[in-house]
Amino acid sequence: MLATDRHAWTNRWRFIHPGEKALFVAGLLAADFALPALAVAPQVFWAAYLATVTGARVPGRAFWGVMAVPMLFLLAGIPALALSLNLDGAGPLLSLSPEGLALAAAVSLRSLAAVACLAFLILTTPVPDLLALARRLGLPPALVELAYLMHRLVFVVLERASAARQAQEARLGYRTFGTSIRSLGLLGGGLFLRSLDRGRRLDLGLAARGYHGELRVLGREPELSVKRLALAVLAVLVVVALALVQP
Amino acid sequence: MTGAILAVDGIEHTYAGEVLALDGLSLTVPRGCRLAVLGSNGCGKTTLFLHLNGSLRPGRGRIELGGEPVSYGRAALMGWRSRVGLVLQDPDDQLFAATVAEDVSFGPLNLGLSGPEVRRRVAEALAAVGIADLAERSTHMLSYGQKRRVTLAGVLAMRPEVILLDEPTAGLDARGAELLLAALERLNAGGTTLVFSTHDIDFAYGWADRVAVLAGGRCLREGAPATVLADAGLLAEAGLRRPLLLDIAEAAGVPPGGRDEILARLAERKTGS
Ligand SMILES: Nc1ncnc2c1ncn2[C@@H]1O[C@H](COP(=O)(O)OP(=O)(O)O)[C@@H](O)[C@H]1O
Ligand SMILES: [Mg+2]
Numbered sequence: 001m002l003a004t005d006r007h008a009w010t011n012r013w014r015f016i017h018p019g020e021k022a023l024f025v026a027g028l029l030a031a032d033f034a035l036p037a038l039a040v041a042p043q044v045f046w047a048a049y050l051a052t053v054t055g056a057r058v059p060g061r062a063f064w065g066v067m068a069v070p071m072l073f074l075l076a077g078i079p080a081l082a083l084s085l086n087l088d089g090a091g092p093l094l095s096l097s098p099e100g101l102a103l104a105a106a107v108s109l110r111s112l113a114a115v116a117c118l119a120f121l122i123l124t125t126p127v128p129d130l131l132a133l134a135r136r137l138g139l140p141p142a143l144v145e146l147a148y149l150m151h152r153l154v155f156v157v158l159e160r161a162s163a164a165r166q167a168q169e170a171r172l173g174y175r176t177f178g179t180s181i182r183s184l185g186l187l188g189g190g191l192f193l194r195s196l197d198r199g200r201r202l203d204l205g206l207a208a209r210g211y212h213g214e215l216r217v218l219g220r221e222p223e224l225s226v227k228r229l230a231l232a233v234l235a236v237l238v239v240v241a242l243a244l245v246q247p
Numbered sequence: 248m249t250g251a252i253l254a255v256d257g258i259e260h261t262y263a264g265e266v267l268a269l270d271g272l273s274l275t276v277p278r279g280c281r282l283a284v285l286g287s288n289g290c291g292k293t294t295l296f297l298h299l300n301g302s303l304r305p306g307r308g309r310i311e312l313g314g315e316p317v318s319y320g321r322a323a324l325m326g327w328r329s330r331v332g333l334v335l336q337d338p339d340d341q342l343f344a345a346t347v348a349e350d351v352s353f354g355p356l357n358l359g360l361s362g363p364e365v366r367r368r369v370a371e372a373l374a375a376v377g378i379a380d381l382a383e384r385s386t387h388m389l390s391y392g393q394k395r396r397v398t399l400a401g402v403l404a405m406r407p408e409v410i411l412l413d414e415p416t417a418g419l420d421a422r423g424a425e426l427l428l429a430a431l432e433r434l435n436a437g438g439t440t441l442v443f444s445t446h447d448i449d450f451a452y453g454w455a456d457r458v459a460v461l462a463g464g465r466c467l468r469e470g471a472p473a474t475v476l477a478d479a480g481l482l483a484e485a486g487l488r489r490p491l492l493l494d495i496a497e498a499a500g501v502p503p504g505g506r507d508e509i510l511a512r513l514a515e516r517k518t519g520s
Pocket of ligand 1: 262263266267268286287288289290291292293294295
């Protein structure tokens with residue numbers, strides 16, 4: 001998670017308007033679900049991959065890292081889709097039908113391609129930028145503000161948690177299974193209390209800077225470029241064309 | 248002296264109805280000074296600072312800002328906080344925004360300034376603390392020392408008359424402390440009043456032009472470092488040790504005084520002998 005975040009902040013397309021990236025992703029997703037899976041999904045997948053790795057210069061390893069867990073889930077799900085259980089005959093019958101196999105392949109490919117699109121988005125756009133976009137698209141400001149603060153606090157709490165865990169380890173808190181359970185409980189309880197305390201102090205800290213109920217900051221407003229928007233559309237059209245010319 | 252910018256008189260504060268953190272504390276902050284609030288852990292420094300910007304309200308006692316008694320209405324507090332900035336000890340208590348520039352823009356925006364003016368102030372504040380190159384950095388990818396300078400910039404961008412700094416050098420390495428102090432010296436030279444808390448007596452002795460010694464929620468004494476911190480009885484009562492520079496002066500047999508005086512006398516002795 002932290003690695004993803006680091007790439008989002010440092011990749012080459014970091015300062016490109018999130019709306020442009022979102023348009024690209026929305027176009028790919030629409031194509032992915034509208035066209036026949038076997039033809040379109042691979043194109044969508046590679047388009048997302050190329051945009052991430054070649055376009056934004058995020059290392060391929062990071063891309064595959066994000067994809068690994070969803071891929072595992074999909075692989076695990078294939079048997080359930082491919083096999084069909086027949087209860088009509090004498091006794092239950094488990095069978096592998098061609099239709100089942102085709103369905104499994106279509107669903108897996110579509111999903112993989114869709115996940116690749118999201119991987120592109122989170123590897124190239126920091127969460128706060130995505131939230132700013134969500135706000136502009138009409139999500140309630142209070143909700144966006146909450147998500148924004150939580151995103152920031154997650155990192156603070158993570159840092160604390162790893163420091164506290166190291167301190168417990170140094171005092172042999174994880175020597176046996178029993179002490180581990182006890183240590184983890186203490187860690188969780190301590191973090192909860194500290195988070196409450198931190199919330200209180202964050203309130204003081206923000207009030208000292210004139211906070212009165214609205215977290216307003218001056219973001220950099222990346223320019224929405226017509227040229228890049230057109231490029232995004234063009235890229236999607238190329239993907240669609242490639243999918244359609246295939247037999 | 249052009250009078251006191253802040254004055255507290257006999258303030259008391261009790262946490263959760265039982266911990267008496269301030270017990271009739273009185274203190275004046277002269278305009279333009281570099282005041283060190285000195286005391287051991289738990290003597291009430293942080294609690295005092297939270298009173299000096301209106302975050303906490305005293306149970307008893309008076310606080311004056313620029314000669315006027317303070318009030319705690321919404322508008323009054325807003326004005327108070329735009330004149331008196333507070334930098335908390337833990338930067339994670341004050342940084343909340345995604346990037347450094349965004350975070351620093353928070354205070355000026357709350358003052359109701361226009362976009363271009365806010366941008367100007369953000370750039371100016373970042374330059375003042377020497378981190379202009381970090382403007383677009385994510386706030387959770389900074390070192391501790393950088394985070395502390397960002398919080399200072401966030402307060403600076405509001406252009407307060409007084410800046411309160413809670414333990415500004417605690418946890419910083421020598422280089423980090425040096426960069427921070429250089430920025431503070433420039434501010435002070437420009438007329439900003441600085442009040443900082445510390446338990447580092449050598450730092451207070453060498454850097455402040457005025458000290459207030461706290462113990463048990465009271466201010467035992469305030470005045471010039473060279474006089475106040477030479478009082479052995481007072482230091483014992485506050486649980487502080489003697490400044491190193493005074494030990495050196497005594498060992499070398501030169502008369503005590505302020506930091507610069509002692510250093511000058513030592514240098515004189517060296518060239519004389
Ligand atoms: N939020 C709080 N709740 C209860 N007691 C507190 C709280 N904050 C501080 N105290 C107590 O008040 C006293 C003064 O604390 P503080 O002002 O933080 O001292 P200092 O900053 O000088 O170390 C201490 O005894 C401390 O335990
Ligand atoms: Mg303190």
